[in-house]
Amino acid sequence: MTYTRSKGFMPTELMYCQKPVFPIQTQIVTWLTLPWNDGMMREELLSLRIKQLEQGNEKLKEAVQKLKESRLKNKIYFDKTHRLRPRRIEVDDWVLVYDSTFDTQYDARKKLTKRWFGPYVVTSVFENGTYALRELDTTPLRSLIAGKRIKLFKKRNEADYEIEQELLEGTDDTEADADKE
Numbered sequence: 001m002t003y004t005r006s007k008g009f010m011p012t013e014l015m016y017c018q019k020p021v022f023p024i025q026t027q028i029v030t031w032l033t034l035p036w037n038d039g040m041m042r043e044e045l046l047s048l049r050i051k052q053l054e055q056g057n058e059k060l061k062e063a064v065q066k067l068k069e070s071r072l073k074n075k076i077y078f079d080k081t082h083r084l085r086p087r088r089i090e091v092d093d094w095v096l097v098y099d100s101t102f103d104t105q106y107d108a109r110k111k112l113t114k115r116w117f118g119p120y121v122v123t124s125v126f127e128n129g130t131y132a133l134r135e136l137d138t139t140p141l142r143s144l145i146a147g148k149r150i151k152l153f154k155k156r157n158e159a160d161y162e163i164e165q166e167l168l169e170g171t172d173d174t175e176a177d178a179d180k181e
Contacts, residue, residue: 006070007063014063017056085152089131094119094153097133097145119153 002010012020089095096118102110120133123140129147134140 006067008066009059009063014056014060017053017059087152089122089125089147089150089152091122091125093122094155095122095131095133095150096120096153098149098151100149116151 004011007014010020096116097120099115099117102113102115120135120141122131123134124132126132126144130144131147131150132140132144
């Protein structure tokens with residue numbers, strides 16, 4: 001049996017409220033294999049067992065605390081090494097919603113299907129990581145959307161949009177000039 005790093009105890013030690021006796025310990029006298037007194041009274045045996053169980057509860061509480069600390073350390077490490085979003089999604093942010101219905105379908109015809117829907121506007125953010133959204137025309141969506149299916153929608157600057165419109169208008173003029181000739 002080995003100790004788990006996160007709990008600091010052997011699983012059998014937590015389950016039976018005492019350390020397991022290994023076969024080698026039957027040959028070598030250790031603290032775990034000390035002979036019990038034959039003439040012990042029932043009350044003494046019960047009190048020893050109650051003490052043993054109380055120690056087991058203390059060990060269990062300590063193991064739970066160590067496990068919480070270990071998981072918190074792992075969370076902190078994960079948060080440091082993985083940047084999931086550049087910033088938190090807040091109310092009134094524009095977002096896109098991922099269509100996860102095609103995740104388990106491996107048909108080649110669905111390879112180029114549209115997977116992001118939107119944009120939508122966030123109306124409320126819940127603590128469990130879900131979001132309430134609405135359409136741009138203020139129609140709310142019926143269901144909440146999981147945070148892993150949402151990404152921020154990046155709006156264009158008006159100046160960028162005007163430049164692209166001018167380019168498109170310029171290509172339309174050159175096509176019209178070519179048609180006249």
